[in-house]
Amino acid sequence: xxFYLRRIxxxxxxxxxxxxxxxxxxxxxxxxxxxxxxxxxxxxxxxxELSPQxxxxxxxxxxxxxxxxxxxxxxxxWGRLLHGxxxxxxxxxxxxxxxxxxxxxxxxxxxxxxxxxxxxxxxxVGGAWVGWRRGTWLDHLVPATALLQSIPYFWLALVLxxxxxxxxxxxxxxxxxxxFEFPSGPEWSWDFFVSALQHAFLPALTIVISSIGGxxxxxxxxxxxxxxxxxxxxxxxxxxxPSRIRDRYxxxxxxxxxxxxxxIALAFVVAGSIVxxxxxxxxxxxxxxxxxxxxxxxxxMQGVFLVITLTVLAANFLMDLLYGVIDPRVRSHG
Amino acid sequence: xxxxxxxxxxxAVALSLTLAACTSPAPAPSGSAASSAPAxxxxxxxxxxxxTPITVDFxxxxxxxxxxxxYGPIYExxxxxxxxxxxxxxxxxxxxxxxSADGKTITITIKPGLKWSDGQALTAxxxxxxxxxxxxxxxxxxxxxxxxxxxxxxKYSSPQFTAASQLLGSTMIVPRHVWSKIDNxxxxxxxxxxxxxxxxxxxxxxxxxxxxxxxxxxxxxxxTNVQFLGIDSNQSGQDLLSTGQIDWTGMFIAxxxxxxxxxxxxxxxxxxxxxxxxxxxxxxxxxxxDQTDVAVRQALNVAIDRSQLAEKAWVNLVGKANPAFVLLxxxxxxxxxxxxxxxxxxxxxAQAGQILEAAGYTKDDKGFYAKNGKEISLDLFSPxxxxxxxxxxxxxxxxxxxxxxxxxxxxxxxxxYWTPVTDGDFQLAMYGLTQSVVADPFSNYDQYFxxxxxxxxxxxxVRGQNYSRYSNAVVNAAVEAAAATDDEATKKAEYAxxxxxxxxxxxxxxxxxxxxxxxxxxxxxxxxxTDANLYADPLPYLSVAPAIVLLNLKPVQ
Numbered sequence: 001x002x003f004y005l006r007r008i009x010x011x012x013x014x015x016x017x018x019x020x021x022x023x024x025x026x027x028x029x030x031x032x033x034x035x036x037x038x039x040x041x042x043x044x045x046x047x048x049e050l051s052p053q054x055x056x057x058x059x060x061x062x063x064x065x066x067x068x069x070x071x072x073x074x075x076x077x078w079g080r081l082l083h084g085x086x087x088x089x090x091x092x093x094x095x096x097x098x099x100x101x102x103x104x105x106x107x108x109x110x111x112x113x114x115x116x117x118x119x120x121x122x123x124x125v126g127g128a129w130v131g132w133r134r135g136t137w138l139d140h141l142v143p144a145t146a147l148l149q150s151i152p153y154f155w156l157a158l159v160l161x162x163x164x165x166x167x168x169x170x171x172x173x174x175x176x177x178x179x180f181e182f183p184s185g186p187e188w189s190w191d192f193f194v195s196a197l198q199h200a201f202l203p204a205l206t207i208v209i210s211s212i213g214g215x216x217x218x219x220x221x222x223x224x225x226x227x228x229x230x231x232x233x234x235x236x237x238x239x240x241x242p243s244r245i246r247d248r249y250x251x252x253x254x255x256x257x258x259x260x261x262x263x264i265a266l267a268f269v270v271a272g273s274i275v276x277x278x279x280x281x282x283x284x285x286x287x288x289x290x291x292x293x294x295x296x297x298x299x300x301m302q303g304v305f306l307v308i309t310l311t312v313l314a315a316n317f318l319m320d321l322l323y324g325v326i327d328p329r330v331r332s333h334g
Numbered sequence: 335x336x337x338x339x340x341x342x343x344x345x346a347v348a349l350s351l352t353l354a355a356c357t358s359p360a361p362a363p364s365g366s367a368a369s370s371a372p373a374x375x376x377x378x379x380x381x382x383x384x385x386t387p388i389t390v391d392f393x394x395x396x397x398x399x400x401x402x403x404x405y406g407p408i409y410e411x412x413x414x415x416x417x418x419x420x421x422x423x424x425x426x427x428x429x430x431x432x433x434s435a436d437g438k439t440i441t442i443t444i445k446p447g448l449k450w451s452d453g454q455a456l457t458a459x460x461x462x463x464x465x466x467x468x469x470x471x472x473x474x475x476x477x478x479x480x481x482x483x484x485x486x487x488x489k490y491s492s493p494q495f496t497a498a499s500q501l502l503g504s505t506m507i508v509p510r511h512v513w514s515k516i517d518n519x520x521x522x523x524x525x526x527x528x529x530x531x532x533x534x535x536x537x538x539x540x541x542x543x544x545x546x547x548x549x550x551x552x553x554x555x556x557x558t559n560v561q562f563l564g565i566d567s568n569q570s571g572q573d574l575l576s577t578g579q580i581d582w583t584g585m586f587i588a589x590x591x592x593x594x595x596x597x598x599x600x601x602x603x604x605x606x607x608x609x610x611x612x613x614x615x616x617x618x619x620x621x622x623x624d625q626t627d628v629a630v631r632q633a634l635n636v637a638i639d640r641s642q643l644a645e646k647a648w649v650n651l652v653g654k655a656n657p658a659f660v661l662l663x664x665x666x667x668x669x670x671x672x673x674x675x676x677x678x679x680x681x682x683x684a685q686a687g688q689i690l691e692a693a694g695y696t697k698d699d700k701g702f703y704a705k706n707g708k709e710i711s712l713d714l715f716s717p718x719x720x721x722x723x724x725x726x727x728x729x730x731x732x733x734x735x736x737x738x739x740x741x742x743x744x745x746x747x748x749x750x751y752w753t754p755v756t757d758g759d760f761q762l763a764m765y766g767l768t769q770s771v772v773a774d775p776f777s778n779y780d781q782y783f784x785x786x787x788x789x790x791x792x793x794x795x796v797r798g799q800n801y802s803r804y805s806n807a808v809v810n811a812a813v814e815a816a817a818a819t820d821d822e823a824t825k826k827a828e829y830a831x832x833x834x835x836x837x838x839x840x841x842x843x844x845x846x847x848x849x850x851x852x853x854x855x856x857x858x859x860x861x862x863x864t865d866a867n868l869y870a871d872p873l874p875y876l877s878v879a880p881a882i883v884l885l886n887l888k889p890v891q
Contacts, residue, residue, distance in 0.1 A: 037398075039752065039756060039794060040398050041397060041398050042799075054468070054469045054520070057518070057520045058520070091399070092389040092391075092399060093396070093398075093399055094520070094521045094522075094523065095389045095523075100387070100389070103387060103540060104387060158569060161569075161570075161573065162573075165573065165577075166573045166576070166577060169577065173570055173573045173574055173577070173579070174565055174566070174570045174573075174574065175386070175541050176541065177541065179539065179541040179542040179561070179563055180377075180379070180561070180579070182539070183536075183537045183539065183542055183543075183544045183561060184537040184538075184539055185537075185538070185539025185540060185541065186539070277566070278566050278567060279566075279567060279569075279570070280566075280570075281385075281386050281564065281565050281566040281567065281570055282386075283386045283387045283540055283541065287385075287386065287387075287566065288387075291385070294748055
């Protein structure tokens with residue numbers, strides 16, 4: 001019990017620190033959002049003199065903090081946060097950040113999440129197998145997948161698009177679904193689901209190709225070292241079936257470190273995959289992040305970082321709790 | 335594991351970029367009549383540069399965030415000013431306009447019997463309302479009155495001769511019965527716009543939005559549906575174009591033949607906007623660095639090899655810039671000295687040396703010019719990822735080095751680019767000017783060279799975009815005099831003074847005229863502008879011009 005209380009207290013403090021940091025970061029950056037927006041408006045309107053009315057309006061909407069103390073701003077920030085209000089985006093003004101993130105998150109979870117799970121499963125199963133058959137031709141899989149992983153992601157994606165989408169025309173070039181067939185956006189229908197699957201295939205494939213090597217290598221090495229453990233030798237001496245030794249004894253223990261890595265990888269799924277989403281015009285979180293950074297959209301940036309931070313912390317927390325169950329040693333020494 | 339490091343790296347990149355960034359315009363998509371069934375209405379698919387996710391915004395007062403198509407296809411100005419020609423403005427809502435002799439009163443007549451897309455009558459009352467609404471209000475306006483159903487009288491406290499394109503060509507007329515009920519126009523996204531243009535919004539999503547013909551439009555609308563797509567990279571835009579999935583776009587493609595080779599895609603490249611090296615020119619305004627010496631700017635102007643830049647940084651798709659900042663041949667009549675028709679196209683290191691030596695510089699043992707023992711050393715920056723600017727900056731540094739002028743080229747993130755440029759905290763920057771949209775270079779001089787369009791270093795200009803901090807009494811007086819007259823001879827005399835001064839002072843060192851390539855499907859649609867018939871610029875991201883193009887197209891049956 002003490003273990004869990006300690007962990008919970010630790011995470012409460014971490015969340016507080018992360019959220020506070022999120023409050024501080026944009027305020028430490030140069031320029032205030034209102035001034036940035038006025039600058040952009042001025043360029044967009046070809047240097048036309050902005051009426052005092054417009055400038056006043058923008059300050060009223062984006063620079064409202066100007067006359068309040070930082071402490072009051074901090075309290076107000078927490079107040080808004082607890083009401084689920086992350087403010088208005090300035091690059092996509094006047095859209096609320098919550099709405100933008102809410103629209104992007106499902107796509108990211110669907111495409112990047114599925115790709116991460118597939119990559120993990122393939123990597124672990126493949127790694128266990130390669131490790132089990134160490135010393136055979138299967139060992140070549142390790143450098144082969146490492147090579148795939150070392151291909152610049154951007155280039156890999158462009159090549160796959162050029163071959164499968166442009167030359168062969170088998171798969172779509174951009175988007176999360178077919179905008180020509182569904183001009184009004186997502187709908188609940190089988191056709192739409194098929195369209196979404198077709199569109200997710202190539203981006204997901206590139207993520208799997210470029211990430212599987214890491215899982216495979218880690219699992220294979222753990223497998224090799226676990227197989228030299230005494231309990232595996234004992235199991236062999238007992239005359240257990242090799243498949244049982246492989247699956248229940250060696251692979252199960254070898255997978256523990258990878259599982260920890262997997263929880264973090266899953267948490268980072270919410271961050272999306274910036275390059276994938278850019279190359280395939282996929283409407284995910286990674287793109288919001290890069291657009292907010294490029295457009296100096298502090299509210300959107302804050303919102304995206306907050307979601308990522310909280311998800312990573314939550315995943316860590318769950319993993320901590322789960323580890324306590326899986327491995328009692330963590331509990332007593334933690 | 336790879337996933338983790340990718341995500342962490344991405345976060346780090348994002349954090350490092352946070353300090354300075356600006357969105358760059360994306361390429362523009364286009365539509366196509368791809369329907370195989372002849373019964374189906376033709377849909378033209380456009381990529382005008384929207385990125386995903388598309389956030390619906392048809393508010394004409396959101397100059398920065400309104401979706402492409404808001405200006406022109408949905409909302410119309412009174413007249414269309416074709417930036418490619420010196421012809422008279424084309425009537426849209428307006429029929430004719432008339433300036434008083436002093437330029438302070440404009441009388442506008444609009445077409446009779448017009449309707450908004452919701453069926454209500456569009457009258458002079460709506461125009462008068464628009465002229466005095468929200469950001470259209472200016473201190474100089476005295477009144478905007480509708481004297482009858484089709485006549486509007488605008489009164490100003492100063493001459494408005496040079497504001498014609500802005501007042502009549504880029505002020506979108508909005509319906510009084512809708513906008514008078516909106517409390518805060520800045521917060522409005524106007525999802526179901528009521529406009530006077532040829533199109534109304536049919537559907538919207540996060541990936542695209544579709545317009546359909548406005549049944550209340552005054553003329554027939556040949557293309558029934560126009561779909562605008564959101565695409566995030568030029569490569570995807572090019573792929574969609576060459577596979578026939580989009581019909582119209584405007585973006586840079588280095589090897590246009592790869593797209594137009596099949597014969598289905600046409601292209602047009604009308605170079606207009608000058609790419610320059612902007613210098614922080616005026617030491618008295620707080621500029622620091624060797625470029626504040628006019629001799630250094632003049633030497634640099636002859637030291638760079640523009641033909642090499644055009645070839646290596648822009649694959650020869652750009653046009654030739656001139657130091658008078660007029661667009662040729664459009665503004666031919668405003669070019670007052672034929673020697674200013676073109677900036678030097680090849681490098682002349684000897685001439686650069688002479689200019690510097692005459693100004694008291696001598697070459698030091700490293701081969702660089704120096705004065706009082708201090709070498710000329712200039713910093714030239716461009717936004718990271720704008721590869722043409724980055725390449726050009728590197729080449730310029732090399733070329734200037736050969737002439738004995740030391741330049742260090744570096745790239746910065748977009749945010750770190752705009753802030754120093756606006757605040758004057760720079761020496762040299764690669765920069766793009768916006769060409770005057772009418773056949774008169776006035777707005778170039780007013781925006782970029784006029785003393786009242788600048789501010790001292792540390793402040794951003796309140797009006798105009800004179801980031802060079804240039805202020806020259808002769809130019810200032812000439813700009814003011816030109817603004818107050820409608821007489822061509824008088825104006826030309828003033829322009830002569832301006833052109834003579836700025837070509838010597840060179841606060842902006844002209845480099846090239848930007849390529850602006852448009853690509854369009856000529857197999858499914860005919861009627862696109864041609865070199866012989868430049869009725870509008872076929873770039874889908876412009877305002878107003880796309881509406882004119884759409885009305886001139888015909889689907890191929």
